Amino acid sequence: MLPLEVLxxxxxxxxxxxxxxxxxxxxxxxxxxxxxxxERAEALLREILSVPEDxxxxxxxxxxxxxxxxxxxxxxxxxxxxxxxxxxxxxxxxWAGKAAEEAKKYVDVRIGASSKDKNYSYIPAPPPPQNEDxxxxxxxxxTIFGTVWNELPETGAVPLVSDASSCLLSEPLDVRRFGLIYxxxxxxxxxxxxxxxxxxxxxxGGAPDWTPVMLRYDIxxxxxxxxxxxxxWSIYIMSLVFEWILKLGGLPEMAKRNRxxxxxxxxxxxxxxxxxxxxxxxxRSLMNVPFVAREENAEKRAxxxxxxxNEAAAAGLINLxxxxxxxxxxxxxYNAMPIEGVAALVKFIKNFDPK
Amino acid sequence: MLPLEVLxxxxxxxxxxxxxxxxxxxxxxxxxxxxxxxERAEALLREILSVPEDxxxxxxxxxxxxxxxxxxxxxxxxxxxxxxxxxxxxxxxxWAGKAAEEAKKYVDVRIGASSKDKNYSYIPAPPPPQNEDxxxxxxxxxTIFGTVWNELPETGAVPLVSDASSCLLSEPLDVRRFGLIYxxxxxxxxxxxxxxxxxxxxxxGGAPDWTPVMLRYDIxxxxxxxxxxxxxWSIYIMSLVFEWILKLGGLPEMAKRNRxxxxxxxxxxxxxxxxxxxxxxxxRSLMNVPFVAREENAEKRAxxxxxxxNEAAAAGLINLxxxxxxxxxxxxxYNAMPIEGVAALVKFIKNFDPK
Numbered sequence: 118m119l120p121l122e123v124l125x126x127x128x129x130x131x132x133x134x135x136x137x138x139x140x141x142x143x144x145x146x147x148x149x150x151x152x153x154x155x156e157r158a159e160a161l162l163r164e165i166l167s168v169p170e171d172x173x174x175x176x177x178x179x180x181x182x183x184x185x186x187x188x189x190x191x192x193x194x195x196x197x198x199x200x201x202x203x204x205x206x207x208x209x210x211x212w213a214g215k216a217a218e219e220a221k222k223y224v225d226v227r228i229g230a231s232s233k234d235k236n237y238s239y240i241p242a243p244p245p246p247q248n249e250d251x252x253x254x255x256x257x258x259x260t261i262f263g264t265v266w267n268e269l270p271e272t273g274a275v276p277l278v279s280d281a282s283s284c285l286l287s288e289p290l291d292v293r294r295f296g297l298i299y300x301x302x303x304x305x306x307x308x309x310x311x312x313x314x315x316x317x318x319x320x321x322g323g324a325p326d327w328t329p330v331m332l333r334y335d336i337x338x339x340x341x342x343x344x345x346x347x348x349x350w351s352i353y354i355m356s357l358v359f360e361w362i363l364k365l366g367g368l369p370e371m372a373k374r375n376r377x378x379x380x381x382x383x384x385x386x387x388x389x390x391x392x393x394x395x396x397x398x399x400x401r402s403l404m405n406v407p408f409v410a411r412e413e414n415a416e417k418r419a420x421x422x423x424x425x426x427n428e429a430a431a432a433g434l435i436n437l438x439x440x441x442x443x444x445x446x447x448x449x450x451y452n453a454m455p456i457e458g459v460a461a462l463v464k465f466i467k468n469f470d471p472k
Numbered sequence: 473m474l475p476l477e478v479l480x481x482x483x484x485x486x487x488x489x490x491x492x493x494x495x496x497x498x499x500x501x502x503x504x505x506x507x508x509x510x511e512r513a514e515a516l517l518r519e520i521l522s523v524p525e526d527x528x529x530x531x532x533x534x535x536x537x538x539x540x541x542x543x544x545x546x547x548x549x550x551x552x553x554x555x556x557x558x559x560x561x562x563x564x565x566x567w568a569g570k571a572a573e574e575a576k577k578y579v580d581v582r583i584g585a586s587s588k589d590k591n592y593s594y595i596p597a598p599p600p601p602q603n604e605d606x607x608x609x610x611x612x613x614x615t616i617f618g619t620v621w622n623e624l625p626e627t628g629a630v631p632l633v634s635d636a637s638s639c640l641l642s643e644p645l646d647v648r649r650f651g652l653i654y655x656x657x658x659x660x661x662x663x664x665x666x667x668x669x670x671x672x673x674x675x676x677g678g679a680p681d682w683t684p685v686m687l688r689y690d691i692x693x694x695x696x697x698x699x700x701x702x703x704x705w706s707i708y709i710m711s712l713v714f715e716w717i718l719k720l721g722g723l724p725e726m727a728k729r730n731r732x733x734x735x736x737x738x739x740x741x742x743x744x745x746x747x748x749x750x751x752x753x754x755x756r757s758l759m760n761v762p763f764v765a766r767e768e769n770a771e772k773r774a775x776x777x778x779x780x781x782n783e784a785a786a787a788g789l790i791n792l793x794x795x796x797x798x799x800x801x802x803x804x805x806y807n808a809m810p811i812e813g814v815a816a817l818v819k820f821i822k823n824f825d826p827k
Binding site: 118119121124125127128129131132138139142143146147148179180181182183185186187190197206219222223293303307308309310311326327330331332342344345346347348349350351354370433435436441449 | 473474476479480481482486487493495497498500502503533534536537538540541542545552573577578579617656658662663664665666669681682684685686687699700701702703704705706709788790791796
């Protein structure tokens with residue numbers, strides 16, 4: 118979901134952006150007009166998130182999935198003949214697990230902790246890093262299971278790396294705690310097609326010789342994300358979203374709104390005789406609220422959830438199915454979801470008759 | 473440049489696509505609404521280009537630059553301990569050269585022929601492939617130097633691979649002649665952020681184990697380009713561009729228009745006392761027309777070209793500087809450039825006073 122005023126602003130200048138006589142979709146990425154757009158996007162992001170000067174911001178492609186390869190390639194992989202390096206991954210769900218699987222191609226992965234035993238309904242206690250770790254990877258907000266790291270692992274000198282795809286810009290975040298943060302744009306930042314990477318600049322430059330050139334952070338950093346044609350339109354929409362966030366009051370205001378929305382929804386689920394939230398209380402995400410019917414018979418439960426989805430859709434409440442890998446139900450209440458949308462869902466849950 | 477009616481159509485439904493209540497920028501890539509869009513884009517492309525049934529169409533990210541790695545990784549790279557494979561690359565300009573450089577990481581590259589001796593102003597005679605070649609790579613249209621392969625190399629059983637970024641859909645093309653065709657979207661297909669790959673399906677599946685998962689054609693093929701979130705908006709705009717091409721009469725009509733435009737421009741340059749085209753006659757691109765001032769003194773030539781650029785821009789004729797790696801002047805006259813745009817440039821060239 119994107120803010121309606123962002124979509125309207127983009128629509129109003131779709132054939133002619135800022136009086137340039139052309140659409141952002143037509144601009145050369147090396148034109149002054151586009152460079153102004155990408156520089157403004159970066160400046161706004163740095164302001165919103167208080168990105169320190171010694172961190173580099175990159176606008177890349179390929180989604181978080183490509184970061185699953187780029188992180189170990191740039192921070193841990195070695196040239197032929199050299200001893201493989203180590204890294205710690207914490208397994209808090211499907212995406213955290215996929216990131217670890219991919220990393221095994223390039224580094225020796227230790228799964229430091231996992232919450233798989235309880236269907237990823239909590240965040241496990243993170244062990245300290247191994248001395249030899251080249252980095253330590255977590256998934257900050259787990260989109261599918263609705264959990265979030267409220268306290269970050271202490272990793273000392275080992276760079277903490279986080280997939281923040283589904284929570285970046287939903288509340289304040291201390292960038293200094295991380296060596297690298299990455300996020301696919303399509304949750305809180307803008308349309309699909311762009312991936313944001315924020316990396317402590319001293320970590321640039323470690324990729325081995327055989328790394329595909331497009332997968333090297335140092336190359337993109339040197340060229341200010343213009344090494345090749347970037348996803349210009351996505352970056353432009355992101356800059357409009359960043360403006361919208363700042364105008365509303367930045368991350369403190371986003372956090373306030375998101376806390377209100379999540380609290381209302383969790384309260385309704387806690388008190389519902391029909392449904393219950395699945396994530397443990399102290400680890401609950403502000404962005405993704407998975408829930409299931411309380412009914413214990415699997416067949417009956419599936420029937421209730423299916424009817425809920427159908428009746429909700431008929432009432433204009435869409436995208437409430439759980440992820441295909443988790444089942445059940447899930448409300449994603451990203452920044453652009455207004456409190457009214459959550460209120461409508463709360464009312465619908467309260468009035469839902471399981472028959 | 474994109475067709476104005478495509479931009480207008482996209483603008484008219486930017487907040488609500490086809491009555492779905494949401495923007496294409498907000499759609500889940502696994503929603504029925506988006507799957508309809510990507511399936512339609514593929515069907516239209518297959519119709520326009522007569523893509524045979526045994527070829528797979530992929531909508532990827534990362535531009536042609538990422539293909540410079542993906543092609544050798546998928547068609548030639550080997551697992552640790554296996555003997556490196558070979559490939560032939562023909563060096564017809566900056567992009568062809570970069571593709572060959574990148575491939576050296578993964579295969580033993582032979583530069584079969586080069587036109588560097590005459591500043592890439594022609595297409596060299598291609599040698600037959602080596603028996604051991606895993607593939608044979610050309611750049612079909614050379615954007616910077618304005619040359620095009622009018623006759624394809626005969627490569628027998630060795631798959632011919634081509635970067636077609638700057639000419640795909642500008643005229644009919646016999647897909648059967650190729651093992652693989654790739655093209656960044658941002659010339660004739662749509663906005664930056666999507667890369668089209670057309671691959672003979674039997675070539676899928678050759679990537680070694682250590683290939684980054686997002687760089688494997690077979691994975692994207694199996695998941696119908698929905699392995700991860702694709703650049704939904706770019707694919708949607710591409711589908712509108714494909715509709716526009718079909719409505720105008722498909723590739724025969726595109727070719728007719730492009731030939732007319734290029735002929736008018738080359739004629740003006742041939743007859744100009746001030747300027748001359750740089751590409752040799754039999755290899756001239758229909759898409760990119762590089763030219764320089766005839767003045768032989770380098771300083772005076774630069775002054776004339778600089779004044780031309782300034783006066784042209786003042787007259788509304790923009791983007792006429794040569795590529796930063798080539799200098800001089802260049803008119804790119806892709807599908808969406810109307811004949812009137814070329815006529816205006818021709819008139820401006822004829823009337824330009826070098827002083």
